[in-house]
Amino acid sequence: MPRRKKTFPCGHKGYGQKCHRCDQEQKAREQEVEACAQKRQQKLEWEASFDRDPIDLRALPDYVVVKARAIIDGLNNQRNYREFGGKRLRHDRRIISIPVTRNYRMICRDAGSMAVPEAVLSHEDYNVCKPGS
Ligand SMILES: [Zn+2]
Missing domain, CATH: 1.20.5 (Single alpha-helices involved in coiled-coils or other helix-helix interfaces)
Structure with a gap:
């Protein structure tokens, strides 16, 4: 059939x-x-995952978050901020600025033995504080 x-x-x-x-x-x-x-x-x-960050990264684009975390991990592992291209601010040497991406900087406070992250700022937020050497 x-x-x-x-x-x-x-x-x-x-x-x-x-x-x-x-x-x-x-x-x-x-x-x-x-x-x-x-x-x-x-x-x-x-x-x-943002709850585990020492600073609030929620407002940032994903790729900035990923790079910022890599820097935070590095600092936590005793790596020097200079390895990430970080510089002290000229007008306040206790503050360290580390480039995260072209448009974002991580602001850290010098805590003696290490740089403690305080915030990630966009280029626009950051224009007021230019890094020294
Ligand atoms: Zn059918």
């Missing part, structure tokens, strides 16, 4: 026990839901 197309309850026509078209759509929907859930989870983890 030749295989004949049949009409499924959904209205689509096809061969087999179930409608492949609806089956594929269903799988695509499930994948989408799964991807959404993953994205939501990643977003929650990303938001929670």
Whole structure:
């Protein structure tokens, strides 16, 4: 007996026990839901990660956050601020400015043995304090 197309309850026509078209759509929907859930989870983890920062980085673009954390980790591991291109401010030598990206600077306070991060400022915020040497 030749295989004949049949009409499924959904209205689509096809061969087999179930409608492949609806089956594929269903799988695509499930994948989408799964991807959404993953994205939501990643977003929650990303938001929670800010609680572990010694300074508030929430307002910054993601790539600035990542670079700022690398610097913070380095300072915590006793690396010198100069390794990150940091400089003391001319008008206040206790304050150290470390470039994070082209447009962002990390302001640190000299705590004797290490530079303690205080804030990350954008170039616009920062224009008032130009680094010395
Ligand atoms: Zn169908």
